[in-house]
Amino acid sequence: MSTDDRVEWLSKHDIPVIVNGLVEKLLAARPNDPKEFMAKLLTETTHHHDAMASGQFARTTGANGGTLLLVIDPQNDFHPGGSLAIEGADEDAGRVADFIREHAKSIDEIVVTLDTHQRMHIAHGVFWVDPQGKHPDPFTIISAEDIEKGKWKTTIPEYQGIAANYAKQLEARGKYKICIWPEHCIVGTSGHNVRKPIIDAISTWVDATLKEVRWVTKAESIFTEMYSGLQAEVPTEDRRTQLNTNLVDFIKGFSRVLVCGEALSHCVNFTVRDLMRYYEEGHHKVTVLTDCSTSVAGFENEGQQFLKDMEALGVRLMTSKEAGALLKQ
Structure with a gap:
């Protein structure tokens, strides 16, 4: 050749x-x-990919810790006008932006996760067809039983076994079943971009601190959902789906970790749950900004249960104003 x-x-x-x-x-x-x-x-x-990730998180604020702001998926598609818009997300974004501007000098580092999809993805309709060749509508739930009985099959036959195994593993782990989402955060589209008030505020922070933003892409594998910013719902041999130990270790270097972004019921939820699993000694160092994150419609109970579970573990729940007052002390 x-x-x-x-x-x-x-x-x-x-x-x-x-x-x-x-x-x-x-x-x-x-x-x-x-x-x-x-x-x-x-x-x-x-x-x-490993070298890039390691280098990105090579520098920390040192032994004395500092304050890290972790912004989860603040992207256009999760805001009004986007394909998976969350009611209240623009108000969340406004408060996040105000917080960054008001406390720029007190925020030592900013990490931003970005949901990063292909159109051809296991949680998008184009990946699946029914016996008549029709793709599932958004918000269709696909169970392992549905796949086994032929209610849904993969558009590409070679993916059938992978998808069937994935559905079984999700259910065995007590995870959300496969949910078909509207196509969102597609690489190269405006929906993948960060919401303007937040990116403008981050730019102000860079001017004030002369530091780099730590960008973390997630959900790049087409064979697994990745709500968490730390690892996929079902990690595979693809390194991008496995636990991001560099990011976990980076987070551990701070005495205060403030978490915000979208959505409370999904990506904020599972990012913080994973962090608690791998950072047991640091539960009290993590704060969820409760007025800077909203649940996907229909998943409000899951969002509230997440907050209750985290509070029970020692995670702090504060509004952005309350957290800001602490930073000024």
Whole structure:
């Protein structure tokens, strides 16, 4: 296979080039077997992803801790006008932005997670069809039994076994069943962008502190949902789905961790639950800003149960005004 043929093969298989020069480097090694090429590409990409993640969180505020603001998925698609809009999210965003501006000098670091999807994703309708070839409507719940009985099957037959196993693992772990969401936070779309009041406030924070923002993408694997900013609902061999130990260790370096963003019932919920699981000694250091996060409609009870569970573990629940008053002390 010539180099041109390998490039053509790569483009036909829609392999995303996410590392500049990586493909060229591998092609220069003249692999003759496409499978060998793909195996090396996956290995190199994983190594690059790990190196990027490690480097991103290499610096902390030091032994004395400091204050970290963790902003979960503050993206357009979760706000009015977006494909998965949450009523009240714009008000949340306004309070988050005000908090950042008012306390910029007291916030030592900002971490922002970004829900980052392909259209072809296990939680999007295009991934599934019924026996008549129709895609499921948004908010359809797909159970392991539904898949087993043929009520829903994957659009790509080769994905059927993966999806069936995923559904079973979700239910065995007591997780939410597969929910078909409106397509949201698609890479390259405006819905993936951070809501303007928040990104403007973050820019103000950068001007005030001359520090970098720590951006964390999540949910990039098409085979598993990833509500948590730390790990997927069902981690796989794909390193992006596994526990982000670099981020966990980074968070542990702070004496105060303030959490906000969307949605309370899902991504805030599971990010904080995972953090509690891997940071048992730091429960009292974490505060959820209760007026800066709202549940997805229909999941309000789950959001409230999350708050009750966290309070019982020692997590603080405060409004942004209450947390701001503490920062001024």
